[in-house]
Amino acid sequence: MTAFVTNEKRARLIEGVHAAGREVMAIYQSGFSVETKADQSPLTDADMASHHALIAMLKDLTPEVPVLSEESGEIPFATRQDWQRYWLIDPLDGTKEFVNKNGEFTLNVALIEKGVPVFGIVYAPVLQTTWVGQVGGEVFKIAQGIYVNLQARALPDPETAPWKVVGSRSHGAEAFERFCAGLPAHERVSMGSSIKLCLVAEGQADLYPRLAPTSEWDTAAAQAVVTAAGGEVLNAHTLEPLRCNQQESVLNPHFIVCGQRDERWESALEAALNG
Numbered sequence: 001m002t003a004f005v006t007n008e009k010r011a012r013l014i015e016g017v018h019a020a021g022r023e024v025m026a027i028y029q030s031g032f033s034v035e036t037k038a039d040q041s042p043l044t045d046a047d048m049a050s051h052h053a054l055i056a057m058l059k060d061l062t063p064e065v066p067v068l069s070e071e072s073g074e075i076p077f078a079t080r081q082d083w084q085r086y087w088l089i090d091p092l093d094g095t096k097e098f099v100n101k102n103g104e105f106t107l108n109v110a111l112i113e114k115g116v117p118v119f120g121i122v123y124a125p126v127l128q129t130t131w132v133g134q135v136g137g138e139v140f141k142i143a144q145g146i147y148v149n150l151q152a153r154a155l156p157d158p159e160t161a162p163w164k165v166v167g168s169r170s171h172g173a174e175a176f177e178r179f180c181a182g183l184p185a186h187e188r189v190s191m192g193s194s195i196k197l198c199l200v201a202e203g204q205a206d207l208y209p210r211l212a213p214t215s216e217w218d219t220a221a222a223q224a225v226v227t228a229a230g231g232e233v234l235n236a237h238t239l240e241p242l243r244c245n246q247q248e249s250v251l252n253p254h255f256i257v258c259g260q261r262d263e264r265w266e267s268a269l270e271a272a273l274n275g
């Protein structure tokens with residue numbers, strides 16, 4: 001467990017993320033314009049307001065720790081590769097869902113140590129839910145002010161309890177269908193943003209195959225939550241845990257989130273990757 005995030009620091013981090021969330025909600029409720037970024041993804045004033053609020057909070061709390069944000073602009077790998085510890089943030093994950101006003105967006109803050117997401121906060125302000133996890137330590141959600149400890153669930157017998165498979169609302173539908181075609185009895189749930197990974201951490205979902213592009217800031221905070229809850233976030237090709245800051249590109253490989261490895265879904269994954 002990282003000794004760096006003390007209980008006092010954790011409380012200040014949660015408060016800081018909630019404060020950034022209040023700025024996001026003010027914009028969500030009052031109206032906003034939408035720009036299109038170079039990669040064709042949307043950007044709103046809320047992304048930038050959250051970015052500035054989170055950076056200021058982290059710089060105040062831990063001035064010595066570098067921060068990489070989706071909205072920072074690129075920081076070359078030559079600079080990042082020596083970082084033993086850094087904050088990795090996605091100020092507004094699920095911007096499409098924000099624009100569509102369905103509430104399925106989050107603010108993500110992760111602490112990375114030697115490439116491993118060791119601590120994460122994922123906050124969904126519309127759902128009034130915060131997921132917090134420290135690998136090897138506590139993992140809980142705060143939903144409407146109530147704290148609940150989290151545990152990923154073991155895969156049930158699909159004949160008696162169909163597996164729950166969660167997929168993106170906006171990306172990668174074809175590969176998701178190929179994967180599901182190889183599974184035993186299951187139910188599908190569509191969801192935006194990092195909430196998908198958090199559902200696996202809660203034991204509300206069994207699998208989240210992501211066979212479409214994402215970046216490290218999309219997944220790191222929720223990966224810490226999933227791992228702390230006993231689940232795994234695995235490279236879909238190697239079935240090794242995802243790592244951050246290993247190369248120039250911040251794109252993730254395709255991955256699968258699960259409570260545990262199991263050959264019954266590994267064969268479906270292989271077929272989906274090769275199909």
Ligand SMILES: Nc1ncnc2c1ncn2[C@@H]1O[C@H](COP(=O)(O)O)[C@@H](OP(=O)(O)O)[C@H]1O
Nearest residue numbers: 092093094095096168170171192193213214215
């Ligand atoms: N072509 C692409 N390249 C990299 N990341 C992509 C992408 N298309 C979508 N994403 C990532 O997928 C995230 C949304 O996933 P989902 O649709 O499952 O909610 C986006 O987060 P942002 O909203 O923070 O940009 C974005 O980072």
Ligand SMILES: [Mg+2]
Nearest residue numbers: 090093094218
């Ligand atoms: Mg994102």
